Amino acid sequence: MVxxxxxxxxxxxxxxxxxxxxxxxxxxxERKIIGHMQLRLGPMRVGPHGLLQPIADxxxxxxxxxxxxxxxxKWTFYFAPILTLVMSLVxxxxxxxxxxxxxxxxxxxxxxxxxxxSVGPMGILLAGWASGSKYPILGGLRSAAQMFSYEIFxxxxxxxxxxxxxxxxxxxxxxxxSKMWNIVYQPVAFVIYVIAALGELNRIPFDLPEAENxxxxxxxxxxxxxxxxxxxxxxxxxxxxxxxxxxxxFLGGWKGPVLPGIIWFLIKMCAFFYYFIWVRGxxxxxxxxxxxxxxxxxxxxxxxxxxxxxxxxxxxx
Amino acid sequence: MLEKGLLDKGSxxxxxxxxxxxxxxxxxxxxxxxxxxxxxxxxxxxxxxALEGERIVDSEVVIGYLHRGMEKLAESLTYPQFxxxxxxxxxxxxxxxxxxxxxxxEKLMGLEVPERAQYIRVMMAELTRISSHLVWLATHALxxxxxxxxxxxFRDREAILDLFEMVCGARLITxxxxxxxxxxxxxxxxxxxxxxxxxxxxxxxxxYDDLILKNRMWLSRTVNVAxxxxxxxxxxxxxxxxxxxxxxxxxxxxDEPYSGYDKLDxxxxxxxxxxxxxxxxxxxxxxxxxxxxxxxxxxxxxKMEGPVMAxxxxxxxxxxxxxxxxxxxxxxxxxxxxxxxxxxxxYRLKIRAxxxxxxxxxxxxxxxxxxxxxxxxIGSIDIVLGEVDR
Numbered sequence: 001m002v003x004x005x006x007x008x009x010x011x012x013x014x015x016x017x018x019x020x021x022x023x024x025x026x027x028x029x030e031r032k033i034i035g036h037m038q039l040r041l042g043p044m045r046v047g048p049h050g051l052l053q054p055i056a057d058x059x060x061x062x063x064x065x066x067x068x069x070x071x072x073x074k075w076t077f078y079f080a081p082i083l084t085l086v087m088s089l090v091x092x093x094x095x096x097x098x099x100x101x102x103x104x105x106x107x108x109x110x111x112x113x114x115x116x117x118s119v120g121p122m123g124i125l126l127a128g129w130a131s132g133s134k135y136p137i138l139g140g141l142r143s144a145a146q147m148f149s150y151e152i153f154x155x156x157x158x159x160x161x162x163x164x165x166x167x168x169x170x171x172x173x174x175x176x177x178s179k180m181w182n183i184v185y186q187p188v189a190f191v192i193y194v195i196a197a198l199g200e201l202n203r204i205p206f207d208l209p210e211a212e213n214x215x216x217x218x219x220x221x222x223x224x225x226x227x228x229x230x231x232x233x234x235x236x237x238x239x240x241x242x243x244x245x246x247x248x249x250f251l252g253g254w255k256g257p258v259l260p261g262i263i264w265f266l267i268k269m270c271a272f273f274y275y276f277i278w279v280r281g282x283x284x285x286x287x288x289x290x291x292x293x294x295x296x297x298x299x300x301x302x303x304x305x306x307x308x309x310x311x312x313x314x315x316x317x
Numbered sequence: 318m319l320e321k322g323l324l325d326k327g328s329x330x331x332x333x334x335x336x337x338x339x340x341x342x343x344x345x346x347x348x349x350x351x352x353x354x355x356x357x358x359x360x361x362x363x364x365x366x367a368l369e370g371e372r373i374v375d376s377e378v379v380i381g382y383l384h385r386g387m388e389k390l391a392e393s394l395t396y397p398q399f400x401x402x403x404x405x406x407x408x409x410x411x412x413x414x415x416x417x418x419x420x421x422x423e424k425l426m427g428l429e430v431p432e433r434a435q436y437i438r439v440m441m442a443e444l445t446r447i448s449s450h451l452v453w454l455a456t457h458a459l460x461x462x463x464x465x466x467x468x469x470x471f472r473d474r475e476a477i478l479d480l481f482e483m484v485c486g487a488r489l490i491t492x493x494x495x496x497x498x499x500x501x502x503x504x505x506x507x508x509x510x511x512x513x514x515x516x517x518x519x520x521x522x523x524x525y526d527d528l529i530l531k532n533r534m535w536l537s538r539t540v541n542v543a544x545x546x547x548x549x550x551x552x553x554x555x556x557x558x559x560x561x562x563x564x565x566x567x568x569x570x571x572d573e574p575y576s577g578y579d580k581l582d583x584x585x586x587x588x589x590x591x592x593x594x595x596x597x598x599x600x601x602x603x604x605x606x607x608x609x610x611x612x613x614x615x616x617x618x619x620k621m622e623g624p625v626m627a628x629x630x631x632x633x634x635x636x637x638x639x640x641x642x643x644x645x646x647x648x649x650x651x652x653x654x655x656x657x658x659x660x661x662x663x664y665r666l667k668i669r670a671x672x673x674x675x676x677x678x679x680x681x682x683x684x685x686x687x688x689x690x691x692x693x694x695i696g697s698i699d700i701v702l703g704e705v706d707r
Contacts, residue, residue, distance in 0.1 A: 038468040134349045138371070138688070204462055205534050284534045285462025287689040288371060 011103045012093070019092050023236040024054035030277050037281040064225035071132030072222065080130055081223065081230035084123030087116055088237040095244045096171050098254040098261035109170035110162065113245065114155050117200075120238065121147035124219050127231070131222040139218025142288055143202065149295050150199035150206075156303040157193040160186045160310040161249045174253030181252040188306045190250045192299055194275070197242045199295065202235065203276055205283040206291055243272035337365060337377055351691070353382045359456065359695060360702035362676075371687045376680045380673075383706040391666040396422060396633045397496060399666070404490040406651075406670060407704040410449035412441045412481075413646040414704075415494035420575060421642035421653035422496045425635045433623040434498040435576045440511075440614035441484070441493060442644070443607040447518070448477040449647035449699075450558075450604045457597070457696035458529060461538050466528050473521045476514050483507050496633060498626035508615055515612045522604060530601075539594035543682035543694035546591055553681065554674040557649025558603060559698045562596030564589035569645040581613050593697040600699070634661055648672050648699055668707055672700040 028043065028050070035042025043050030068074055094109040096102040106112055121143060128140015162168065164185055165176035173182075183190045199206040220231045247253055247268040254261030286294070337348070347368040353361040361382035367375035387406070391399045403418045404411035416438060423430060430438075455470035478488040483504055485493040493500050529535040545555070547563040560567060568585045570578040586602035588595035637659040643652035649671030658664040675698045682694045 034464075038465050039472055040468060134347065138347075138349075138368075204464075207462070281465050282528070283463065284458065284529065284532065284538060285689075286534055287538055287687060289687060290537050 008103065011101075015092055015097075015103050016089060019089065019237060019240060020233065022240060023233050024058060026236045026239065026273060027057070027232075028054045029273065030280075033274065033277045034281045037278075058229065061226055061229040066225045066227070067222075069132055069222050073130040073132065076126050076130035077222075078227070080123045080127035081227045081234070082123075083126065084120055085230040085234040085237070087120040087123065088234045088241060091116055091241045092237070094170060095241070096174065096248070096253065097244075097265050099171070101262060102171075105169070105171055108168045110158060110168045110173070113241070114151070114158075117238075117241070118148070118151050120234065121151075123234075124231075127223065128219040131219075133222050135221045136219050139221070143219055145292065146202070146206070146288075147200060149292065150196045153192060153196040153295060153299045153303055154200055156300070156307065157189045157196060158245075158249060159307050160189040163307075163310050163314060170248050170253075174248055174255065177252040177255060181250065181255075183250040186250065186306070186310070188302065190246075192303045192306070193246060193250065195299065196295075197246065198276070198279065199291070201238055201242060201276070203239075204280045205286050207285060239273065239276060240269070243269045243276075246272055333377055333379065334365060337367070337375065359700055362695070362700065362702055362705070364679075364691065366688070366691065368688065371689075373683050373686055373688065373691065376683055376691075378676055378679055380676070380702075380705050383702045385707065387707045388666055388668060391663050393662065395661045396635070396663065399663070400494070400496070401490070401492045404492050405703055406668065406707060407449075407646065407648060407672065407701045408490060409452050409701060410445045410647045411489065411491045412438075412445040412493060413449070413644065413651065415492065416442050416576075417642065417644045417646065417651040417653050419494045419496050420644060421640055421655050422633075422635070424642045425638065425640040425655055425657060426496070426633070428497050428627050428629065430498055430576075430627050431624045432577070433502075433618065433621050434625040434627075436614045436617050436621070437499050437503065437625060438494060439576050439578060439581070440611050440618070441481075441491075441499075443610045443614070444477050444480060444511075446607045446647045447604050447611075448474045450600045450607075451477075453600060453647075453696070453699045454525060454597075457693075457699075458525075460692045460696045461535065463529055463532075463535070466525055469521070469524055469528075473518065476517075480507065480511055480514065483510065495626065495629075497629035498624070502625050503618065508619055511611065511615055515608050515615070518608050519605065522601070526601070536594065538689070538693055539597060539697075540590075540592055542593045542690050543686060543697060544591045545678055545682050549681060550678060553678040555649070555678050555698075556674060557645065557647070557671050558586070558599045559596055559649060559675050559678075561585065561587045562599045562697075563591045564595075569643055569650055573643070575642075575644065578610075581610050583610050583613075593693045596697040632661060634659065643669065646671055648701065648704065649675055670704040670707060672698075672702075672704040673707070676700050676705055 031053075032042040032050070043053040046052040046056045068077055091113050093103040094106045094112055096105070124143045124147070125140050128136045128138075128143070131137070161173065161182050164182060165173040167173060167176070198204075220228055223231060244265075247265060251268050254265045256264035256267075259267075349366050349368060350363070351366055352363040363379040363382065365377040365379060366373055385405070387402055390402060394402070400415060400418060403414040406414045422428075451470040451474040455467040455474075458466035458470075481491050481493075482488050484507065485491050485500060487493075545553075545563055547560065547565040550560045550563045551565060555563075556567075564587060566585060566587050569575075571585055583606045586599045586606060588598045590598070635657045637657055639654070639656045641652055641654045643650050645651075650669065651671055652669030654667040654669065655663050656665040679694060679698060682698075683691045686694070
């Protein structure tokens with residue numbers, strides 16, 4: 001019993017500290033890759049090729065003055081970033097990085113992720129309201145509408161996969177893809193998932209809640225220091241979660257020849273990161289109303305049709 | 318926030334905000350203050366927006382944060398001394414600003430400028446137009462979220478700044494023009510380097526097109542956004558590429574040709590769209606046309622010998638009188654109105670700055686649009702605050 005508990009705790013520490021490290025270096029990777037896409041070098045000063053930049057940034061944010069605006073609702077203001085970060089980190093608990101490496105195996109893993117992930121935007125909404133300033137309110141309102149509606153498409157796009165694998169258990173979903181990855185059976189769902197993921201992550205072309213050219217910095221305009229870092233980390237942690245989910249649901253999880261499972265998992269995950277960064281380097285931003293129109297008028301019917309088609313095919317087969 | 322007032326009451330802008338607020342208290346609009354410290358108001362422009370949700374019901378442009386009193390300063394400076402100040406009007410196209418001033422002065426004094434100097438001026442002005450439009454494209458695209466275009470454009474602008482540096486040592490604030498000519502002749506190797514630029518530039522311009530010209534997101538952000546009809550625009554004093562985007566066939570270089578523009582072969586860029594996208598297309602085409610003009614000037618200059626300065630007295634004392642001269646600056650019609658009392662200093666000097674006049678049509682453009690469109694609209698009229706506030 002004690003041994004089991006110790007094992008779980010060790011696993012937790014490993015996964016979360018690794019996750020935070022990965023998150024920190026994800027920012028480095030993004031700056032580097034996008035830098036090279038844009039004919040510049042990215043961070044170069046701190047450490048060789050700027051490798052220590054994320055650590056320097058973290059330290060900087062840590063020692064910064066902790067500012068709370070006069071008009072802000074103080075406790076909510078403090079609570080919002082914590083809520084956002086915690087809600088994205090706890091999701092890592094059920095992600096199977098390989099057949100055996102996961103904090104805990106939950107037989108309703110997908111449901112757990114979908115339901116907890118939808119608490120995250122509450123943090124952003126609260127941050128917007130608690131700041132007591134106008135740009136954050138606009139950002140908060142936008143994000144409320146955006147993230148809640150894109151969660152619907154994200155959820156619907158997963159349903160097809162769930163029908164095929166017949167389980168909510170993430171490990172079983174991966175095992176069901178032993179012969180063929182789900183992306184082959186569910187290409188439409190995959191496309192919708194990838195688009196909805198961009199919306200869910202607030203990234204270009206859908207980075208409307210924090211569109212810096214319109215709303216200064218959106219919901220986190222008034223945040224500074226480590227409270228800001230919380231939002232930042234949460235955003236990148238969400239990127240990991242979304243990538244992990246895509247790998248598990250559509251790309252066969254840890255499955256792959258020769259190399260050990262966890263390596264395959266990481267390779268596939270990195271491909272997703274790269275995709276997010278690439279999109280950011282290429283596209284302009286949609287307008288808020290256009291974004292919602294795409295969601296409700298195009299993506300929702302498509303994803304519903306996808307579910308129906310999947311069901312019919314499964315009945316016939 | 319509303320009751321406390323956004324501004325102190327005494328000032329003019331305070332009264333403006335006050336009036337707006339009185340209107341606001343009756344309704345439930347959200348009043349937001351965009352700028353002067355805002356990432357996409359291009360300097361220190363300030364907008365007071367009344368929002369209903371995200372839709373703009375009213376707006377007010379507040380300017381003056383960069384006011385340096387240039388027109389008044391001119392009255393205490395001699396004519397040549399004022400020339401460097403014109404650089405600081407639209408600081409990203411300083412040659413064009415010089416051009417307007419020296420043309421007005423030459424008209425006032427009745428000076429004949431040597432032909433070689435005229436072509437050098439035209440070439441420099443057109444290079445400036447390209448560099449100014451590159452900065453515009455960069456920031457406009459960045460405002461709409463396309464980050465990469467920004468860096469591409471700045472890379473290519475660098476080549477033009479290098480050319481400026483070759484000619485006069487300065488890159489941004491050049492002060493290269495003089496009353497009666499230009500400061501010095503083109504240095505050795507300039508023509509070759511400029512040729513190289515003209516050869517490469519169309520390819521580079523295609524890169525920007527590949528990124529955004531037909532991009533669905535770009536189209537949906539710019540087509541049918543911030544419309545203004547040609548008539549409305551003319552009534553509000555809109556000029557330059559911004560009015561040509563509304564289908565008005567008006568370019569001072571063609572309509573009142575100066576400095577030999579009539580001898581060169583080029584076309585006016587006009588688009589009938591009236592929206593942000595049309596203004597975008599106009600500027601894209603203008604860059605290519607400017608490149609054409611530069612090429613022709615280079616061909617002419619290569620064969621042409623001669624002085625680059627007219628015979629100008631050491632102390633400039635224009636005759637009594639007044640004069641207005643205008644040029645097609647990258648942003649629109651730039652005019653200098655100079656009143657001379659026969660002394661070494663102007664009696665009065667008035668600058669018709671294109672950005673200032675163009676900015677007036679912004680509230681008309683953005684009414685009824687969304688917050689995101691304000692950004693696109695500001696980008697599309699291409700303002701520089703140094704010129705707006707003077």
